Amino acid sequence: MVLDSQRGSAAGATDLECGSVATDPMEFFDRHHTTLRQAVDAIRGRHFWSAYPESPSPKVYGPDAAAEGQAAFDAYLGRDFPLDQAGDDDRVVTERSPYGIELGVGYPHADADTLVAASRATLPGWRDAGVRARTGVCLEILDRLNKRSFEVAHAVQHTSGQAFVMAFQAGGPQAQDRGLEALAYGYDMIASYAPEVRWEKPQRKGAPIVMDKRFHAVPRGVALVIGCTTFPTWNSYPGLFASLVTGNPVIVKPHPRAVLPLAITVAVAREVLVEAGLDPDVVLLAAERPDERLAAELAVRPEVRVVDFTGSTSFGDWLEANATQAFVNTEKAGVNAVVVDSTDAYAGMLANLAFSLSLYSGQMCTTPQNLFVPTGGIATDEGHKSPEQFAADLAEAVRGLLGDPARAAGILGALANDDVLERVEAADGLGETVLKSERIPHPDFADAILRTPAVVRLDAARGDVYGREHFGPVSFVITTEDTAHALRLLGETVTERGALTAAVYSTDEEVLVAAERAALEAGVNLSANLTGQVFVNQSAAFSDYHGSGANPAATASLTDPSFVAGRFHFVQSRRHA
Amino acid sequence: MVLDSQRGSAAGATDLECGSVATDPMEFFDRHHTTLRQAVDAIRGRHFWSAYPESPSPKVYGPDAAAEGQAAFDAYLGRDFPLDQAGDDDRVVTERSPYGIELGVGYPHADADTLVAASRATLPGWRDAGVRARTGVCLEILDRLNKRSFEVAHAVQHTSGQAFVMAFQAGGPQAQDRGLEALAYGYDMIASYAPEVRWEKPQRKGAPIVMDKRFHAVPRGVALVIGCTTFPTWNSYPGLFASLVTGNPVIVKPHPRAVLPLAITVAVAREVLVEAGLDPDVVLLAAERPDERLAAELAVRPEVRVVDFTGSTSFGDWLEANATQAFVNTEKAGVNAVVVDSTDAYAGMLANLAFSLSLYSGQMCTTPQNLFVPTGGIATDEGHKSPEQFAADLAEAVRGLLGDPARAAGILGALANDDVLERVEAADGLGETVLKSERIPHPDFADAILRTPAVVRLDAARGDVYGREHFGPVSFVITTEDTAHALRLLGETVTERGALTAAVYSTDEEVLVAAERAALEAGVNLSANLTGQVFVNQSAAFSDYHGSGANPAATASLTDPSFVAGRFHFVQSRRHA
Structure with a gap:
């Protein structure tokens, strides 16, 4: 089997047990190639650009989108969330809507050992799929999330407390744009460097020395995304997609009060992975029992090598001091x-x-x-x-x-x-x-x-x-x-x-x-001098940086080169041609 | 005064007290522009390329270069090294040649407070000079170091113990190539992103929202380079130039047994900085007394925000655990x-x-x-x-x-x-x-x-x-x-x-x-299958990575995106046009 970690397809991935025909992830890549190209242009040019329309208008999302989204959301209430991943028999129910409606959604529970083992097992396959296959899968995930923006909006509204339109915009298309931005940075940072080269060194006498070299982007390890209550998707998507595109399988640990938006996200990701003939455990949900402190337990596991966190300064500082085996990105409190x-x-x-x-x-x-x-x-x-x-x-x-x-x-x-x-x-x-x-x-x-x-x-x-x-x-x-x-x-x-x-x-x-x-x-x-319709508390994906990493409120910007570069290494091989 | 941290010249820098006419660093940038362009092409293509010829032949370096280099080296012996930087009255003499000749070179000494204060004071000016001015200065430093490769070779030979030809190649042109490689990564990582943009967001009704945005590359802080005995220049130049180009002033702390090669390097850097009308303290030498443990003292100073280290696993691990305020790159022991x-x-x-x-x-x-x-x-x-x-x-x-x-x-x-x-x-x-x-x-x-x-x-x-x-x-x-x-x-x-x-x-x-x-x-x-004139212990700048960061021998590769990205942040400003 030939390693082809930079340009590979998922050839060699095991067939789906369910017998459905897998979609070559390169089809996803080709399907969304224009979006990717425009996204890469935008992160470099920092001009206005957006892939996902922020208006919840029926003209944009279709006449039935709002009703379908509402129905999809309603169907979750008071039931077990449909997510097929390994775990114990427990169901976790921890949410309450700031608007007072009963949520009562049960999520599968798994302990840290189970989650880390399942995630780690997917790393070689996800790495070897190559950056283009991974990018194709991620683009397809984002596209499907976009189509489900109304459903996600209700989930964000009833966990964060945001008003519906804001929950739609910030929790849907704007979060998807931020995810795509991180994806574009990761793709660009790998694809900008030659995956292989014929190296010819001239000699003073005789023929040149000729070597064939290959450069593999190797992920750091299992990645952990720790979500917050207020922006469960917007603050999680950059870390999620930055880790995925650079080859790290991701465990998504939502805030116990805001599980549903990320459960939907994980379900969509797993659905696309399965269709691509890849292991769905590349993306896992880590719903926790009240006071389980699952994030802290996962964050210091030796297999966990990337942590993205949004939340309190105290836990962020704790992660920085204790998860020293990992590349840790935190967004914490500040005094704007x-x-x-x-x-x-x-x-x-x-x-x-x-x-x-x-x-x-x-x-x-x-x-x-x-x-x-x-x-x-x-x-x-x-x-x-x-x-x-x-x-x-x-x-x-x-x-x-x-x-x-x-x-x-x-x-x-x-x-x-x-x-x-x-x-x-x-x-x-x-x-x-x-x-x-x-x-x-x-x-x-x-x-x-x-x-x-x-x-x-x-x-x-x-x-x-x-x-x-x-x-x-x-x-x-x-x-x-x-x-x-x-x-x-x-x-x-x-x-x-x-x-x-x-x-x-x-x-x-x-x-x-x-x-x-x-x-x-x-x-x-x-x-x-903001006096019109641009507000200091809003940043535009692809143009405005969110945070900087240069002051104590955050260790990194969403999204810039340093947010992405620490998630992978290049490992090379060479031999004479 | 207009901030112009991306494309600026050193306009506004104070005139030299000595009254000599400063060279606009943009002249240096223009002079070496072809070298820079080729270097950026090479880091992306990973093909064979080298800026500095590795052959010590008179046909390459000129008929007098060898003799002049020998004379320059001899002139240092038994004297105070000519380096005009702040410090106490002490002179530090700590080297002995593995070849047994008397070195007896005295270096200026300064304590951590003096060094950090002097370095920190230069940060705003070096930052505001802009990436192109900084790149021009660094290219000129490398060019002058290259012309002094024989002198550096003797210094490397008589500190590391390397044979002369190896000291010439690995301590001179190959080290310079590695420095240029890091410089190219840093320049490319800043220059690839627009320093400013007019952002125009269409509105459903009426005129678009138009904003002017500027993006500044902001250095982390004072950078510390900790050299080793065996490859005093080769292992130090990547960190030195990666930090400089991203705007961090650098304190160079040589191994007490291998000061001279880095003292020459610092002297050349300071000479170019002065000519460019910039503060020479952007690059400082930190020669230490025996057992002073100056590296450990400097590394944990809050102002020190980048550390590059080559040496023992024990001190490398100590730095990683203790210099938590800094972006720490270590290269340590391994079992090849x-x-x-x-x-x-x-x-x-x-x-x-x-x-x-x-x-x-x-x-x-x-x-x-x-x-x-x-x-x-x-x-x-x-x-x-x-x-x-x-x-x-x-x-x-x-x-x-x-x-x-x-x-x-x-x-x-x-x-x-x-x-x-x-x-x-x-x-x-x-x-x-x-x-x-x-x-x-x-x-x-x-x-x-x-x-x-x-x-x-x-x-x-x-x-x-x-x-x-x-x-x-x-x-x-x-x-x-x-x-x-x-x-x-x-x-x-x-x-x-x-x-x-x-x-x-x-x-x-x-x-x-x-x-x-x-x-x-x-x-x-x-x-x-290396059976010819390529050896496993040699890596070629611009093509082979040195280390990977993916195993315990090193936290980063020389040189890849993650080696550079952690040295700066983007900070933006925006206003309506």
């Missing part, structure tokens, strides 16, 4: 900052900030927390504004945005869990309340807990409060000596506690340059 | 393996192996240690050979190769230190001696210690002996049940203790395929 210096679009700035603070009740890792305003106030197109006035106007903008309950529900979504509720209820005691968080009803779900954002005013001296993350709808207007002081505090807080986003508002080019320098020094991505 | 199954060129195989065992007295991290031979013997073009016969013939081939003392000295070089001598003297007691190591005189240097290789026969059961590294001219002929057993042992030893090289000899394609699979599983680069 906004520096307000001046603006020529005061109303637009307030509207933009109000939406950023309100979207998904501030439960985004990218939501601004700290708004620094100089004590002398800011110049605007509506005249000079003191910090007090700015804070009051921001509060009014939030109230205006959320005045209509139906619209408010569509923006806020529901609080994901009681921890968020506790934090927003504690906000009042943190300083001078500018905007008090209020509970508002959801028009469709009586049990959903919806809270409007709290805004609290603090002096710059209260770093003890604003210097740590208050995940949820809690933000601070912080009075600084001047803009230079604000930029210093941005740098200090981000350097110490990390951030995924930073923003600046200024009409002064010198301030914008200084802000860019401060952001560069602190290693955080900066948005300047 | 050869599986002998059959050959159609018995004499060629023996000659090739004899040379590999003898070159630089086995003091290469790539020298084969374990030669596995089936107990039933091997089929050859000269008839069947038992393991005993193979071992005897190998011993005879080594004797033949080293029969002439002058030729032997040119191959063996001198033992680098007493540890190597102790190991070769201990070889006799390890098993059945097949070839006894002998001391031979050097024609020019009476005090040089030259030892021929020791070959010891062992049974496969003696994993306690051959399962660990015996660095130096010590190798084992190990009798295995059959070839399959040999391949299993190759896999087991490499997986457990690591290896930088593996080789197989067989006329059976199935065995070659099985060997390639075993090497792939163990993560080690494989050479098959």
Whole structure:
């Protein structure tokens, strides 16, 4: 048998026991080749591009897609999730919808030994399938996930608490775009280097030395993706597809509160693998019992050589310190900052900030927390504004945005869990309340807990409060000596506690340059003067980096070369021609 | 001041105090642009290519180059090395030539605080110079190092113990090629992604959203390169240039026994930096007092964010466990393996192996240690050979190769230190001696210690002996049940203790395929049927990977994407157009 790890097909893979005719993964590769080519162009050019339409319109996804998605979701409720993988007889039921509906979905359970053994056994076949076959399989998985975006959207809504449209966009097409982006990086990083070469070294006398060399991309080992509650798919897909394309089989360990979106993902992946004549255990679901700490157990197994994690700083730090056998990528807490210096679009700035603070009740890792305003106030197109006035106007903008309950529900979504509720209820005691968080009803779900954002005013001296993350709808207007002081505090807080986003508002080019320098020094991505329909807490796949790896909030960006390069090695062979 | 970290010139750098006219680094970039383009083509194509001729011929380097190099080297002896960098008044003198000549070169000394502060202070300027300016500076440094290859060769010879021609080739042009290879990877990995883009997102109604985005390559921080005695330049240049091109200032910490080659390197780098109007402290020498443990102190400093190390497994493991704030690359000990199954060129195989065992007295991290031979013997073009016969013939081939003392000295070089001598003297007691190591005189240097290789026969059961590294001219002929057993042992030893090289000899394609699979599983680069002028312990820059990162001998390959990607992050800014 000839090894052909770079360009191979799955020739040699065992026939399916069920007797169905396998699809050569190269057919998948060919079918989606244009998508791949465009994705690779986009990661290099960083221009606007998207493979999966973000509009849930029937014109885009078809007239029946919404109803079919709803029906598919409903069919899961109160039943065992259809997933055929090894495990014990237990079923795990750990989810509850932030909207109050009964989920009651049971997932198969397996212990770490079973999962790791099953995953490790698939590595040689998945590696030897070659990068093009793996890419074809992944492209087909993404395509099928896209077609099931409505189904996934309901699953994301009822685990994360996101409003439906956001759950559709961020949990469906935008997550798929991020997965494709990671896939494109991995494919490109392997395919850019020759898989084989005839090497001819001239000699001073006589014929050249001629050797044939082959270069195999070899995966590190079993990969573990640890999902979070708030963005179960969006934050998991980059690691999942980056590991898969580079040859690592993946164990997907969802957050116990947000299993369904990833269970559907795993089921789709396994379905495509089987069709491709490959072992479905290349992708495994690791649903855990409450308090089982399965992630921690899996993460330190010697066979597990890649870990992708989104969640708390404490567990992320633990993984970095303890999973030393693995290439560990973590996304943790941060204190996102906004520096307000001046603006020529005061109303637009307030509207933009109000939406950023309100979207998904501030439960985004990218939501601004700290708004620094100089004590002398800011110049605007509506005249000079003191910090007090700015804070009051921001509060009014939030109230205006959320005045209509139906619209408010569509923006806020529901609080994901009681921890968020506790934090927003504690906000009042943190300083001078500018905007008090209020509970508002959801028009469709009586049990959903919806809270409007709290805004609290603090002096710059209260770093003890604003210097740590208050995940949820809690933000601070912080009075600084001047803009230079604000930029210093941005740098200090981000350097110490990390951030995924930073923003600046200024009409002064010198301030914008200084802000860019401060952001560069602190290693955080900066948005300047967002007053329209682009928000600091949103990043566009293929163009915007999510995080940077250059500050404590994350060890890597989604998605850049270092996020992918550590997942595989090149191993070569050579012989005389 | 406009930040321009991707395409910038050094505009804005302070004028030189000495009043000399600075060369815009973009001139260096333009001057060497063809070299860069060819290097990038070569890392992607993996074909034969070399920028720096490996022949020390006067036809290549000019009629005066040899004499000038000798004179330059002689001028260093017994004096303070001319290096103008901050430090205390101490001079450090720690070298002794394995050839017995007096070196007595004094190097400036500085403590960790001074070094880290000086290095860190240069980071913003080096970062903001931009990738093309940094690449231009690095290309000019390499070009000047190449012109000084004779001088460096003497320095390498009299610190490492390598014979002169090898010191010239491996310490000069081949090291420069490896440095250029790393530079090309770093340049390519930054330049492949757009430094800025106008992003236009179509809207269903009305004008598109248009944003201008900039993407800055941001270095991790201060980089530390920790050199070794045996290949002070070859093993240091990849890390040095990979860090420099990605924007990290570098502290070069040579082994106390091999300072001069890196002191020359640092001096050349600083000379070019000054000419480019940049801060020379971008490259600093960290010469240490005996037993100062400066490397360990520097490696855990929070400002130090990249560490490249070649040396012992114990210190490499220590760095990996303790320098957790840094991106750590280590190259450590290994047990390189050869599986002998059959050959159609018995004499060629023996000659090739004899040379590999003898070159630089086995003091290469790539020298084969374990030669596995089936107990039933091997089929050859000269008839069947038992393991005993193979071992005897190998011993005879080594004797033949080293029969002439002058030729032997040119191959063996001198033992680098007493540890190597102790190991070769201990070889006799390890098993059945097949070839006894002998001391031979050097024609020019009476005090040089030259030892021929020791070959010891062992049974496969003696994993306690051959399962660990015996660095130096010590190798084992190990009798295995059959070839399959040999391949299993190759896999087991490499997986457990690591290896930088593996080789197989067989006329059976199935065995070659099985060997390639075993090497792939163990993560080690494989050479098959080397019977001519390519040796398993030599790798060619731009085509052969040195190490893989996939086994315990090294965390990364020199040079591949993962060796470079961890040295920088992309940080972006965006604003509406």
